[in-house]
Amino acid sequence: xxxxxxxxxxxxxxxxxxxxxxxxxxxxxxTPQALYEKCLALxxxxxxxxxxxxxxxxxxxxxxxxxxxxxxxxxxxxEMTPEQLAERAAEMVxxxxxxxxxxxxxxxxxxxxxxxxxxxxxxxxxxxxxxxSAEFGLHESVPIYSGGLGVLSGDxxxxxxxxGVPLVAIGLFYDQGYFKQHLDIGGYQEEEYQDTRVExxxxxxxxxxxxKQITISIDTRDGVLMAKVWLMYVGRxxxxxxxxxxxxxxxxDRDLTARLYGGDVRTRIRQELVLGVGGVKALSALxxxxxxxxxxxxxxxxxxxxxxxxxxxxxGLTFDEALRDVAHRTVFTTHTPVPAGHDRFPANLVEEHxxxxxxxxxxxxxxxxxxxxxxxxxxxxxxxxxxxxxxxxRRANAVSSLHGHVSRRMWAHLWPWRVExxxxxxxxxxxxxxxxxxxxxxxxxxxxxxxxxWQEWMGDAKVWQNLYNVDPGEIWETHSDLKNRLLDFVRRRxxxxxxxxxxxxxxxxxxxxxxxxxxxxxxxxxRFATYKRADLFFRVIDGLAELMSDPQRPVQLVFAGKAHPAxxxxxxxxxxxETLRHDRRFAGRxxxxxxxxxxxxxxxxxxxxxxxxTPRRPKEASGTSGMKAVLNGGLNLSILDGWWAEAYNGKxxxxxxxxxxxxxxxITDARDAQxxxxxxxxEVIPLYYDRDADGLPRQWIDMMVESIATLTPRFSAHRMVxxxxxxxYLVAAGGLSSDMxxx
Numbered sequence: 001x002x003x004x005x006x007x008x009x010x011x012x013x014x015x016x017x018x019x020x021x022x023x024x025x026x027x028x029x030x031t032p033q034a035l036y037e038k039c040l041a042l043x044x045x046x047x048x049x050x051x052x053x054x055x056x057x058x059x060x061x062x063x064x065x066x067x068x069x070x071x072x073x074x075x076x077x078x079e080m081t082p083e084q085l086a087e088r089a090a091e092m093v094x095x096x097x098x099x100x101x102x103x104x105x106x107x108x109x110x111x112x113x114x115x116x117x118x119x120x121x122x123x124x125x126x127x128x129x130x131x132x133s134a135e136f137g138l139h140e141s142v143p144i145y146s147g148g149l150g151v152l153s154g155d156x157x158x159x160x161x162x163x164g165v166p167l168v169a170i171g172l173f174y175d176q177g178y179f180k181q182h183l184d185i186g187g188y189q190e191e192e193y194q195d196t197r198v199e200x201x202x203x204x205x206x207x208x209x210x211x212k213q214i215t216i217s218i219d220t221r222d223g224v225l226m227a228k229v230w231l232m233y234v235g236r237x238x239x240x241x242x243x244x245x246x247x248x249x250x251x252x253d254r255d256l257t258a259r260l261y262g263g264d265v266r267t268r269i270r271q272e273l274v275l276g277v278g279g280v281k282a283l284s285a286l287x288x289x290x291x292x293x294x295x296x297x298x299x300x301x302x303x304x305x306x307x308x309x310x311x312x313x314x315x316g317l318t319f320d321e322a323l324r325d326v327a328h329r330t331v332f333t334t335h336t337p338v339p340a341g342h343d344r345f346p347a348n349l350v351e352e353h354x355x356x357x358x359x360x361x362x363x364x365x366x367x368x369x370x371x372x373x374x375x376x377x378x379x380x381x382x383x384x385x386x387x388x389x390x391x392x393x394r395r396a397n398a399v400s401s402l403h404g405h406v407s408r409r410m411w412a413h414l415w416p417w418r419v420e421x422x423x424x425x426x427x428x429x430x431x432x433x434x435x436x437x438x439x440x441x442x443x444x445x446x447x448x449x450x451x452x453x454w455q456e457w458m459g460d461a462k463v464w465q466n467l468y469n470v471d472p473g474e475i476w477e478t479h480s481d482l483k484n485r486l487l488d489f490v491r492r493r494x495x496x497x498x499x500x501x502x503x504x505x506x507x508x509x510x511x512x513x514x515x516x517x518x519x520x521x522x523x524x525x526x527r528f529a530t531y532k533r534a535d536l537f538f539r540v541i542d543g544l545a546e547l548m549s550d551p552q553r554p555v556q557l558v559f560a561g562k563a564h565p566a567x568x569x570x571x572x573x574x575x576x577x578e579t580l581r582h583d584r585r586f587a588g589r590x591x592x593x594x595x596x597x598x599x600x601x602x603x604x605x606x607x608x609x610x611x612x613x614t615p616r617r618p619k620e621a622s623g624t625s626g627m628k629a630v631l632n633g634g635l636n637l638s639i640l641d642g643w644w645a646e647a648y649n650g651k652x653x654x655x656x657x658x659x660x661x662x663x664x665x666x667i668t669d670a671r672d673a674q675x676x677x678x679x680x681x682x683e684v685i686p687l688y689y690d691r692d693a694d695g696l697p698r699q700w701i702d703m704m705v706e707s708i709a710t711l712t713p714r715f716s717a718h719r720m721v722x723x724x725x726x727x728x729y730l731v732a733a734g735g736l737s738s739d740m741x742x743x
Contacts, residue, residue, distance in 0.1 A: 030095075031082075032081075032082035032083045032085065032086035033082045035082065035085060035086050035089060035095070035098065036077065036082035036085050036086075038098055038099065038102040039058075039061075039073070039077055039085065039098060040074075040077055041102060041105070042054060042058075042073070042098075042101055042102060042105060043058075043073035043074045043076075043077060043202060044074070044202045044204075044233065045105060045109075045202065045233040045234075045235065046138050046139060046142070046202060046232070046233065046234045046235070047105055047108065047161075047233075047234070047235045048073065048101075048105075049138065049139040049436070050158060050433065050435040050436040051101075051104075051435070052440040052443060053097070053101070054101045055071075056440070057094060057097050057098065057101060058071075058073045058076060060092050060094060061076065061080075061085065061088055061089070061092070061094070062076065062080075062088065065079065070140060070141055070599075071139070071140060071141055071599065072141035072200060073141075074141075074199075074200055074201065074202060075141075075200050078199075078200070108235065108236070109235075109236060112164050112236065115163060115164025116163045116164055116165075116722070117160075117163050117164030117165040117166065117725075118164050120722075120725065120726075121164075121165055121166060121725060121729070121730070122730065122733075122734065123291060123730070123733045123734045124165070124166045124167075124291055124292070124725075124729060124730070124733055125166055126291070127166075127289055127290060127291025127292075127733060128166035128167055128168050128288070128290055128291065128292075129160075129165065129166065129167040129168070129290065129291070129292045129293075129294055129729050130167075130168055130169075130170060130279075130280075130283060130288070130290035130292065130293050130294065131153075131156065131157060131160075131167055131168070131169045131170070131294045131296065132169075132170045132171070132275065132276065132279055132293070132294065132295050132296060132299075132300035132303055133149070133150070133153035133169070133170075133171055133296040133297065133299070133300070134149070134150075134171065134172065134260075134271075134272075134275060134297065134299035134300065135149060135150030135153060135171065135172075135260055136150055136153045136154045136157070136169065136171050136239060137150035137151035137152075137153065137154040137155075137598060138154040138158075138234060139598060140597045140598040140599040141201075142201060142202070142232075143174070143177030143178065143196060143597075144171065144172070144173060144174050144177055144241070144260065145177075145178065145260070145598075146178040146260050146261055146527075146562070147526070147527045147562070148526070148527065148623070148624060148625075149296075149297060149335055151598065151601075151624065152296075152335075152399075152430055152624060153169075153171075153296055154234075154433070154436075155431070155432055155433035155436065155624075155717040156296070156717060156720070156721060157169045157234050157237045157239065158234060158235060158237075158433045158435075158436060158717065159431075159433050159716075159717035159718045159720065159721040160236075160237055160721050161234055161235030161236040161237045162235065162433075162435075162718065163718060163721055163722065163725075164236065165721060165725060165729075167237055168237065168238050168239075168240065168283070168288060168290070169234070169237055169238070169239040169240065170239075170240050170241075170242075170275070170279035170282065170283070170300075171239065171240075171241050171242075171275070172241060172242050172243070172257045172260075172271060172274065172275055173203075173230055173241035173242065173243040173257060174196075174257055174258060174259055174260045175195055175196050175198070175243070175245065175257070175258055176193040176194060176195055176196065176258045176259050177193075177194075177196060177259070177260060178259075178260045178261070178562075179191035179192060179193055179259075179562070179565060180192040180193070180194060180595055181562050181594050181595045181596065182500070182594055182595070183497070183501075183574070183575075183578055183592065183594055184501070185501050185503070186575065186579070187574065187575040187576075187577075187578030187579045187592075188571060188574075188575050189562070189563055189571045189574050189575070191565050193258075193259060198230075201232070202232055202233070203230045203231060203232040203241065204230070204231055205228070205229070205230060205231070206229040206230060206231040206240055206282070206286060208285055208286070209287075213228050213229065214228065214229040214282060214285045214286065215227065215228045215229070215246060216229065216242070216278050216281040216282050216285060217281075218273060218274065218277055218278055218281070219356035219357070220273075220352060220353050220355070220356060221351065221352045221353070221355045221356065222352060223250075224248075225244070225249065225253055225256075225270065225273070225274065225278075226244070226246045226248055226249050226253075227242040227243055227244045227246060227257070227274050227278050227282075228242070228243050228245075228246050229241070229242055229243070229282045229285070229286075230242075230243060240279075240282055240283075240286070242257065242274050242275065242278050242279065242282060243257055244256040244257045244274060245257070245258075253270075256270055256271060256274070257271060257274065261564065262565070265345060265346075265349065266349060268343060268345075269343075269345050269349050269350070269353055270353065271299075272299050272300065272301075272302060272343065272385065273302055273353050273354070275299060275300045275302075275303075276299075276300045276301060276302030276303035276305075276306065277302050277303065277305065277306040277357065279300065279303055280303050280306040280307055280310070281306060284310065290329075291329065291732070291733040292329055292330075292331060292728075292729050292732045292733050293307065293326075293329060293330045293331070294330075294331045294332075294333070294724070294728070294729070295330065295331065295332045295333070295389055295393065296333050296335075297333065297334065297335050297336075297389075298334070298342060298343055298384075298385030298386040298388070298389045299343065299385065301332070301385045301386070301388045301389035301392065302354070302385075302388075304323075304326050304327070304330050304392040304393075305354070305357055305361065305392075306357065307326045308322040308323055308326050308361060309322075309357060309360050309361055311325060311326060312360075312361070312362075313360075319361050319362055319363055323392070326392070327391075327392055327393055327394045328394050328732060329732045329733065330392055330393040330394065330395070330732065331393060331395045331396075331397075331724070331728045331729065331732055332389040332390060332392070332393035332395070332396045332397075333396070333397055333398075333399065333428075334386055334389070334390075334396065334397075334398055334399075334407055334425070334621075335399055335621050335622075336621050337403065337406045337407065337410055337618060337619055337621055338529075338531060338619055342384055342385065342386040343384070343385040343386075344382040344383065344384045344385070345372075345382055345383045345385075346382055346383070347365070347369055347379070347382075347383065350368065350369060350372070350383045351365055351368075354368060369383055371387075371388045371391055371392070372384050372385070372387050372388040372391075373387060374387055374413050374414055386411075387411075387414065390411060390414060390425075391414070394732070395426075395727075395728045395731060395732060396424065396425045396426070397425065397426045397427055397428045397727075397728070398425060398426070398427040398621065399427065399428065399429060399430045399621050399622040400427060400429045400430065400621060400622040400642050400643050400645070400646065401427050401429060401645065401646045402618055402641065402642065402645045402646065403427060403618070403621040403622060403642065404425060404426060404427030405618075406618050406621075407425045407427075408420055408421070408423035408425050409423075411423065411425065426727070428720060428723045428724060428727065428728075429622065429643055429646065429714075429715065429720070430622040430624050430627075430643065430715075430717075430720060431624075431627065431714075431715045431716045431717040431718070431719050431720035431721075432624050432627045432628050432631070432715065432716065432717055433716075433717040433718075434455075434458055434631060434712070434716050434717070434718070435455070437602065437605060437606075437628040437631055437632075438631045438632065439482050439606040439631075439632050441478045441481055441482060442478060442482070442606075442631065442632050442633065445470070445474065445475065445478050446467075449466055449467055449469070449470050450463055450464070450466050450467065451463060451466070458712065458713060458716055458718060459713050459716055459718045459719040459722065460713060461709075461710075461713045461714070463713070464708065464709040464710075464712055464713055465709065467705055467708055467709045468705060468709060470705060472696055472698060472701045472702075473694065473696060475633065475701060475704065475705065476696055476697070476701055478633070479609075479632075479633045479704070480517075482606050482607045482632060482633075483517060483521060483607045483608070483609065484517055484607075485603070485606075485607055486521070486558075486603050486604065486606065486607025486608065487515045487517055487521075487607070489603045489607075490514065490515055490558055490591060490593065490603075491511060491512055491513070491514055491515065493593050493594070493600075494511040494514055494591050494593070495508060495511040495512055497511075497593075497594055498511045510587075510588065513588070514588050514591060515556050515558075515588065515589075515591070516554060516556065519554040519555060519556045519589075520553070520554070520555045520556070520609050520610065520684070520685060520688045520689070521556050521557075521558065521607070521608050521609045521610070522555065522556070522557050522558070522608060522609065522610045522611075522612050522637070523557075523558050523559075523604045523605070523607075523608035523610070523611055523612065523629070523634075524557065524558070524559050524560075524561075524611075524612045524613075524614075525558075525559065525560035525561050525593075525596055525600065525601060525604050525625065526561050526613075526623075526625060527561055527562060527563070527564075527570075528561045528562060528563040528567070528570040528571075528573050528574055529563075529564075529567065529570055530567075530569045530570060530573065531615060531616045531619045532614065532615050532616075532620070533614045533615060533616055533669065533672075534559065534561065534573050534574075534577060534614070535573050535576055535577065536614040536669065536672060536673050536676060537614075537673065537676060537677075538576065539669065539670060539673035539674075540673045540674060540676070540677040543677045543681075544677065544680075545583075545585040545586065547677075547680060547681060547685065548585070548586060548589050548590075549585055549589070552689075553685050553688075553689045554589070555589070555680070555685065556588075556589045556590070557589065557590045557591075557612075558590075558591050558592075558593060558604065558608070559577050559590070559591070559592045559593070560592065560593040560594075560596040560600050560601075560604065561574070561596050562595075562596050574592065577590070577592055578592045601625065601628070605625060605628035605629045605631075605632060605634065606632045606634075607632075607634075608629060608634050609634065609635065609688065610634065610635050610636070610637050610654075610684060611625065611626045611629035611634050611635070611636050611637065611638075612637050612638070613625070613626055613636065613637070613638035613639060613641075613642075613644065614638070614639055614656065614672065614676065615639055615641050615642070616639075616661070616665065616668065616669070616672075617639050617640065617641040617659065617661050617668075618641055618661070619641070620639070620641040620642035621642060622642045622643050623638075623641070623642040623643055623644070624643070624715075626638060626643070626644060627643065627711070627715040630707050630708060630711045630712060630715070631708070631712060633704045633707075633708065635652075635653045635654065635700075635703060635704060635707055636648075636652075636653035636654065636707070637653065637654040637656065637676075637679065637680075637684060638653070638654070638655065638656060639655075639656045639657060639672065640655050640656075640657065640658070640659035643715060645659060647711055647714070647715065649706075649710060651703065651706045652703065652706045652707040652710050652711060653703070653707055654679050654683055654684055655679070656672060656675050656676050656679055657671065657672055657675040687699055687700050687703070688700050
């Protein structure tokens with residue numbers, strides 16, 4: 001059990017407590033070094049990041065420093081000696097908690113026999129799923145993600161860990177990550193890239209049989225491209241990251257994996273070559289023989305080609321025979337209906353990078369290009385990564401029901417002999433990792449209201465029925481606490497932004513009082529692509545100003561998000577919103593939080609009253625930020641697109657419009673803007689401010705409860721991963737039937 005330490009022995013510099021070593025006074029001791037190593041073991045596995053009691057443990061070691069090191073426990077520990085840690089732990093009475101956390105992690109990693117995966121995944125136990133993704137959003141201290149796709153990947157492998165699904169993950173290590181965002185005095189986005197020190201991250205070299213870090217090589221027409229392999233633990237899941245900063249690579253290639261989604265088209269194809277072909281080579285070097293290959297988006301779609309080469313070399317198969325076998329074991333997920341989201345490359349770049357592999361496959365350049373073309377014989381058509389992903393797999397899925405319909409229509413010309421309804425692209429709606437995104441106060445409320453083992457059954461709708469019995473005052477008090485935490489965060493960040501821009505003392509002072517805790521608070525945070533229409537309300541700006549300035553029923557908006565460095569229209573959207581703070585009608589009511597990341601997202605989804613989403617239907621494939629708000633009692637106000645099209649029931653949130661769109665985008669946008677204003681004026685605001693004698697918005701709270709109870713079990717990552725196991729992984733590994741199987 002725990003070791004309740006009382007003091008530090010000044011002579012031996014050991015911590016007194018019930019431990020193996022016995023001092024001359026008969027008391028057990030634990031050395032500061034042993035205590036330090038327990039904390040370091042916790043820090044080296046990202047399991048800690050979704051266990052709030054462990055997060056709080058690290059925070060309490062040094063709250064000020066915790067914030068300064070961006071919530072990175074490895075950096076926190078690196079700035080302390082074992083003796084300093086032991087002294088601080090004694091002062092804060094943390095020893096029992098450290099020991100308990102360490103024991104829980106050890107039990108979690110070793111006790112795999114009783115997991116859902118142990119019961120349900122069968123053949124995958126000896127041949128795991130290999131999950132490929134270009135980015136993984138795991139925690140703000142590990143900056144190898146840019147946004148939704150990466151966070152989805154991170155949530156996927158966290159839930160695979162929790163469920164005990166045999167899975168390894170493969171990605172790239174970006175030592176500069178995605179950019180840090182700052183806005184200049186005029187509101188224009190500026191990008192800054194910062195080097196990440198490997199020693200500050202929870203990863204170590206992936207070691208081969210020779211005891212050295214694994215390095216793989218890929219032949220291209222213009223030379224050999226090399227990458228070393230790192231290992232990161234995400235609970236029970238091993239995440240392998242490839243890094244091109246290797247001696248022997250050219251200076252340009254050493255920087256190849258430095259930045260996520262940076263560089264030109266040649267940089268992109270080389271990164272995707274490393275991820276796909278290099279990722280398969282890395283697994284082979286590690287002695288891992290996957291039973292299933294899951295390609296999360298087209299970035300990794302070169303991977304099956306290397307698997308085919310290995311099958312041909314190992315088993316003497318022809319290309320067609322190997323392709324058939326590998327395709328049966330490959331799962332492909334497409335994430336966007338937006339054409340720009342599907343990478344395309346000219347023939348010369350494909351031949352330059354895949355030519356040597358093509359030679360070994362024994363196919364012509366025309367055959368290879370045909371795998372990435374809708375019309376194989378069309379020499380003017382570029383090579384599309386989504387097309388090869390669809391052609392090289394026998395199970396393909398979109399990420400929401402509506403996205404499934406859109407994807408079948410979008411790619412129907414790949415199967416011209418089939419009617420649209422029979423296009424072999426199914427759907428598995430995305431979900432979110434509840435322990436990661438659930439605020440601790442809400443976690444404690446669920447512990448009190450739901451069954452004791454609710455976390456093991458969070459995908460069961462029956463578990464959440466108990467929420468209908470919650471005391472309205474308790475859930476509102478919990479939400480109000482989270483909202484105040486958000487507003488404190490907003491004030492700190494806005495104050496920091498104004499000081500950095502050297503704005504006037506009056507502006508800095510105003511930032512300290514921005515936002516009213518009693519006002520309806522709406523959040524909007526996501527990638528600033530134009531189709532997401534962050535500026536939709538500008539079409540009804542006067543009407544919105546009237547609503548927001550009502551002294552009896554005020555409204556306030558908090559925005560956050562990044563535009564891709566090459567997306568000038570997206571940057572102009574940010575500037576447009578940021579400059580509203582100078583409009584007296586919106587002063588103190590609209591703010592833009594710089595440098596959107598997991599930390600900012602966590603504060604927003606846990607504290608807002610309403611989560612706003614205004615994409616131009618049907619271009620939002622899924623959208624998961626609104627799911628995170630649900631967990632914490634926030635209500636969705638959204639276009640009926642992506643996940644919300646299948647989630648909204650009329651009682652668990654608010655819909656903008658009726659799900660129809662005009663063929664003319666201009667008309668659609670004008671119509672949606674009017675509908676947004678209407679639903680705010682007639683539904684959202686009146687419901688929020690309708691209070692009973694106790695000051696509680698009873699009908700609003702009823703809607704919060706309905707939202708949590710009906711949506712949480714349906715849109716959890718645990719449900720998502722179990723769907724992948726049953727509909728895709730087991731089918732691919734064992735030949736079971738599936739609606740998403742195609743011949």
